[in-house]
Amino acid sequence: MTPPTDPDPEEGAAPQGAAPQGAGPSPRRRPGGRTARIRRQVLDAVLAELGDQGYDGLTTDNVAARAGVHRTTVYRRWGDVGGLLADVLDAAGDDDWQPLDTGSLEGDLTALNEEIHSALTARPPIVAALIAASFRSEQAAAAQQRLWDDRYARCEVVVSRAVERGELPPHSDARRLLVAATAPLYHQLVLLRTAPDPQLPGHAARTIALAAAAGAFVEPPPTGDG
Amino acid sequence: MTPPTDPDPEEGAAPQGAAPQGAGPSPRRRPGGRTARIRRQVLDAVLAELGDQGYDGLTTDNVAARAGVHRTTVYRRWGDVGGLLADVLDAAGDDDWQPLDTGSLEGDLTALNEEIHSALTARPPIVAALIAASFRSEQAAAAQQRLWDDRYARCEVVVSRAVERGELPPHSDARRLLVAATAPLYHQLVLLRTAPDPQLPGHAARTIALAAAAGAFVEPPPTGDG
Numbered sequence: 169m170t171p172p173t174d175p176d177p178e179e180g181a182a183p184q185g186a187a188p189q190g191a192g193p194s195p196r197r198r199p200g201g202r203t204a205r206i207r208r209q210v211l212d213a214v215l216a217e218l219g220d221q222g223y224d225g226l227t228t229d230n231v232a233a234r235a236g237v238h239r240t241t242v243y244r245r246w247g248d249v250g251g252l253l254a255d256v257l258d259a260a261g262d263d264d265w266q267p268l269d270t271g272s273l274e275g276d277l278t279a280l281n282e283e284i285h286s287a288l289t290a291r292p293p294i295v296a297a298l299i300a301a302s303f304r305s306e307q308a309a310a311a312q313q314r315l316w317d318d319r320y321a322r323c324e325v326v327v328s329r330a331v332e333r334g335e336l337p338p339h340s341d342a343r344r345l346l347v348a349a350t351a352p353l354y355h356q357l358v359l360l361r362t363a364p365d366p367q368l369p370g371h372a373a374r375t376i377a378l379a380a381a382a383g384a385f386v387e388p389p390p391t392g393d394g
Numbered sequence: 395m396t397p398p399t400d401p402d403p404e405e406g407a408a409p410q411g412a413a414p415q416g417a418g419p420s421p422r423r424r425p426g427g428r429t430a431r432i433r434r435q436v437l438d439a440v441l442a443e444l445g446d447q448g449y450d451g452l453t454t455d456n457v458a459a460r461a462g463v464h465r466t467t468v469y470r471r472w473g474d475v476g477g478l479l480a481d482v483l484d485a486a487g488d489d490d491w492q493p494l495d496t497g498s499l500e501g502d503l504t505a506l507n508e509e510i511h512s513a514l515t516a517r518p519p520i521v522a523a524l525i526a527a528s529f530r531s532e533q534a535a536a537a538q539q540r541l542w543d544d545r546y547a548r549c550e551v552v553v554s555r556a557v558e559r560g561e562l563p564p565h566s567d568a569r570r571l572l573v574a575a576t577a578p579l580y581h582q583l584v585l586l587r588t589a590p591d592p593q594l595p596g597h598a599a600r601t602i603a604l605a606a607a608a609g610a611f612v613e614p615p616p617t618g619d620g
Contacts, residue, residue, distance in 0.1 A: 375602070
């Protein structure tokens with residue numbers, strides 16, 4: 169039994185696992201401050217409610233009650249459910265996550281995809297619920313995009329390391345490679361809703377490593393003068 | 395100005411465009427029958443309402459009024475909004491769509507991806523609204539999965555033609571190849587919500603054609619006896 173009140177499916181991980189997600193310019197936490205403590209309580213309550221009830225059961229009143237803070241505090245600071253979800257997503261990016269360095273492009277992409285696979289198939293399905301919620305709230309959708317954008321940016325080192333090792337030609341389009349490597353995970357698990365597939369992370373990684381070695385992500389070199 | 399009451403973003407195309415979607419065992423239409431005519435009126439009204447209002451404005455009453463049928467007809471036959479959306483998706487697969495035969499794997503995948511790109515970026519965003527709705531209704535989600543499953547099954551001929559031409563080794567996993575080729579379109583346009591990108595269909599197709607030529611989708615041959 170996974171405790172439904174445990175907001176975090178991955179120990180110590182961001183609620184999006186370490187999947188490419190993105191914080192963008194999220195406010196830095198000041199551990200110990202009262203404001204920061206209330207924020208943590210409220211965001212933990214959002215995750216717990218989302219794990220218990222999904223989006224449909226999520227209300228600012230329930231979140232306030234669970235967090236043990238006054239409802240007006242929640243209204244004043246976050247506005248509504250969309251504001252709460254957006255702050256959960258922004259907070260998720262406020263960490264020091266980095267992709268693993270396994271020594272090869274295929275290894276790094278496999279490790280990344282395994283983290284995404286775990287996050288997308290975790291119980292309770294917090295990450296899946298946050299993605300679903302982004303179809304209901306523009307504010308949550310924008311925060312989800314910031315989180316992904318930041319996560320993909322952090323993953324670009326995977327490509328630059330491969331270029332340094334001589335595995336990839338220079339002028340490889342890192343973002344396009346990373347999106348291609350991770351897209352089958354999201355497509356299968358979020359949209360096609362296929363069952364978890366332990367082979368999927370490695371397959372998708374190997375596919376893109378092979379395509380990359382064959383020059384699929386080479387960009388035309390920047391033209392001349394300067 | 396796209397007329398908001400035109401339910402179909404692509405002329406004559408299924409509301410999912412020709413993207414891999416899936417009808418599964420959808421009831422065959424009997425053109426001319428009164429039952430079939432009412433179904434068509436009601437499903438057209440669902441698409442028109444979805445284009446106008448999105449999921450949040452969609453009600454069985456509005457659909458009945460727009461279709462010019464009695465509300466009890468809609469309740470009795472479709473139950474609720476989830477039932478209406480599921481039938482729209484089932485009807486979308488009840489066509490004779492086949493992937494283009496361009497003479498090469500990369501060409502076929504590019505043509506397929508261009509259809510998906512058009513469907514996902516069409517205005518009004520009917521396909522995007524149907525995908526979003528599948529996060530709100532289990533019944534719609536199941537129908538969406540049937541539609542995709544059927545569309546991907548129809549696309550498997552793209553892979554078998556490539557095997558026949560000698561472009562791909564036998565025992566290539568067609569479904570995995572097709573999902574990999576199309577996943578970046580869905581990931582970028584539906585989840586990452588990036589802007590339409592005319593390069594994306596061809597890029598994603600070429601990436602997977604290169605990976606396939608390098609053996610990324612070869613399965614172990616079936617073992618012996620028989």
